[in-house]
Amino acid sequence: MKTNQEPVKAGHWVELTRVVLPAAKRAPNLPAETKKTDLVLKVRGFLLEDAALGAEAKVRTLAERELTGILTDAEPRFPHDFGNPVPELLQIGRELRAEVRDILQQEREANK
Amino acid sequence: MSRDTSYEAVMARRPEIMRKALGLDYKQFERGGLAFDYEAMMKATGYTINRIMDIQHKSKVGNTPLFELKNITRLVRKTAAKGKGARIFVKDEAANASGSFKARRSSISIHEAARQGYAGVVAATSGNYGAAVVSQAGMHGLKTIIVQEIFDSRMVGQPEIVEKARVCEALGAEVLMLTVGPELFYVMLSVLEETGYFNASLYTPFGIAGIETLGYEVVKQCQEQFGREPDAVLITHAGGGNVTGTARGVRKAGAKKTRIIGASVDLSGLHMASDRDFNRKSFTTGHTGFGIPFATWPDRSDVPRSAARPLRYMEEYYTITQGEVFYTTEMLAACEGLERGPAGNTSLTAAIDIARHMDQDQIVVVQETEYTGAGKHPTAQLTFAKQNQVQVRRGDPKENKPGEAIVIPEHLSQIRAVEVPMDKLRKSYLKNIIKELNGREPSAAEWDYLAEELNTDVQKVKELLKTVNE
Numbered sequence: 001m002k003t004n005q006e007p008v009k010a011g012h013w014v015e016l017t018r019v020v021l022p023a024a025k026r027a028p029n030l031p032a033e034t035k036k037t038d039l040v041l042k043v044r045g046f047l048l049e050d051a052a053l054g055a056e057a058k059v060r061t062l063a064e065r066e067l068t069g070i071l072t073d074a075e076p077r078f079p080h081d082f083g084n085p086v087p088e089l090l091q092i093g094r095e096l097r098a099e100v101r102d103i104l105q106q107e108r109e110a111n112k
Numbered sequence: 113m114s115r116d117t118s119y120e121a122v123m124a125r126r127p128e129i130m131r132k133a134l135g136l137d138y139k140q141f142e143r144g145g146l147a148f149d150y151e152a153m154m155k156a157t158g159y160t161i162n163r164i165m166d167i168q169h170k171s172k173v174g175n176t177p178l179f180e181l182k183n184i185t186r187l188v189r190k191t192a193a194k195g196k197g198a199r200i201f202v203k204d205e206a207a208n209a210s211g212s213f214k215a216r217r218s219s220i221s222i223h224e225a226a227r228q229g230y231a232g233v234v235a236a237t238s239g240n241y242g243a244a245v246v247s248q249a250g251m252h253g254l255k256t257i258i259v260q261e262i263f264d265s266r267m268v269g270q271p272e273i274v275e276k277a278r279v280c281e282a283l284g285a286e287v288l289m290l291t292v293g294p295e296l297f298y299v300m301l302s303v304l305e306e307t308g309y310f311n312a313s314l315y316t317p318f319g320i321a322g323i324e325t326l327g328y329e330v331v332k333q334c335q336e337q338f339g340r341e342p343d344a345v346l347i348t349h350a351g352g353g354n355v356t357g358t359a360r361g362v363r364k365a366g367a368k369k370t371r372i373i374g375a376s377v378d379l380s381g382l383h384m385a386s387d388r389d390f391n392r393k394s395f396t397t398g399h400t401g402f403g404i405p406f407a408t409w410p411d412r413s414d415v416p417r418s419a420a421r422p423l424r425y426m427e428e429y430y431t432i433t434q435g436e437v438f439y440t441t442e443m444l445a446a447c448e449g450l451e452r453g454p455a456g457n458t459s460l461t462a463a464i465d466i467a468r469h470m471d472q473d474q475i476v477v478v479q480e481t482e483y484t485g486a487g488k489h490p491t492a493q494l495t496f497a498k499q500n501q502v503q504v505r506r507g508d509p510k511e512n513k514p515g516e517a518i519v520i521p522e523h524l525s526q527i528r529a530v531e532v533p534m535d536k537l538r539k540s541y542l543k544n545i546i547k548e549l550n551g552r553e554p555s556a557a558e559w560d561y562l563a564e565e566l567n568t569d570v571q572k573v574k575e576l577l578k579t580v581n582e
Contacts, residue, residue, distance in 0.1 A: 030293060039293050065257075080487035082489055083492040086490065092439060097447065104186075
């Protein structure tokens, strides 16, 4: 959660968080480690009225629905990326291309 | 006015919510007890394959290229016995609007939702299907809500699913992003009840009919280019729709001898509803965690009767490991110039070992690719695996252990497709049927139904049933 003290202005693109089912009210037959957690929902939309982070707020979503929840982020990012270079992958292309070069060379010689 | 929105209450209203949200009365297909008329249900869509192709063409779906993977074929032949090493082709399904074959699956559903006058559609999916639904719905001016399982309880998102949330939002959907748990389905029902929108389920006859064009095109393209049908079609198997729809299309195109082969990533030992296991897997679809339960109990899905019934069509089934798929994904990029998403390369990985044992003049078609991007890429997934204490190393893929070690082959020769005997799947299916029968003997109609379900004859079903508990 961002710690900006200023309330977020209406109209901003924000993220709300809400507990959909508290741990005690979840489905039966869940694995133990899941059973002890709440089912939590995050949803993004345009903030309808100024609100502080951590306060109850209302948004209009891209499906034009009005939803409420705790305001947990303003201008939320999608944090995923391509990760770090992976040494275990880096050699694969070189190895295979070298093999292909050899095969193509042999084919060319055979066709001479 | 105040409806009970507890888990139990909403689940109890499921039949009523579904009836309103599916635009199809499933009761008409029931034939008593276990049995229902599958072909009547498929016919009830009212769409011929030519009509479907026309609808798909107008919505930027289908007619994807079939490419020969000449360098991969060369490499495979180096690891094969003399005269062995079939030609490998790939259907570049990433070329569909939304970047995967799932566009075929959503196109007819969404067309139907628009025709029936729904104002919007809802889909519960953490996969490529979400983007496919939003992409098609947007073209028809329908609103979309996608319900996703994306985070563990630490609110750490699986990168592949985070990417799918992003693309759904980019295409215009409200995305409900949930923590781990099967109550995804409860949330979907609540949303359907509240909005009155169409349930764009993966498992309706509209969805499966949309995939038939994929198998149909594969056969037609082979006939045009080589004057004959493919010897084998390899299909990544998860919920069963890809296998079912493709196989039906292959048969509709007149190919009777083409082997229908399913392949999944082996995630055995990981529990799909586990908060802990959730972020210890690098593949969020195309894996055994869906593949086996959905094959052996298709009606576990979110419709009264699933149109995805893979045991009716699948003739062989293989598993491969996460490390082998990452290796193959690198190979496709490095040797064929196609950078595509790893999950879509599941069946390509199995094809390497299958083609290795087939004759050189034979043709193997891998029937899909998917788009790649941030999150759904080998580097993203392996970085994430390491962050979640999964060991990543090169070595013999036999040492791969889902959730603990991803072992990337040192050489192509190490890639092995491990066969899961079809009778093992049939027996698991029957185990579920026994529970359903609860001690009674099946009727004659039910025996026939079971034989259809298991793509065999009544005698064989009876024999299998006897050995189920062995």
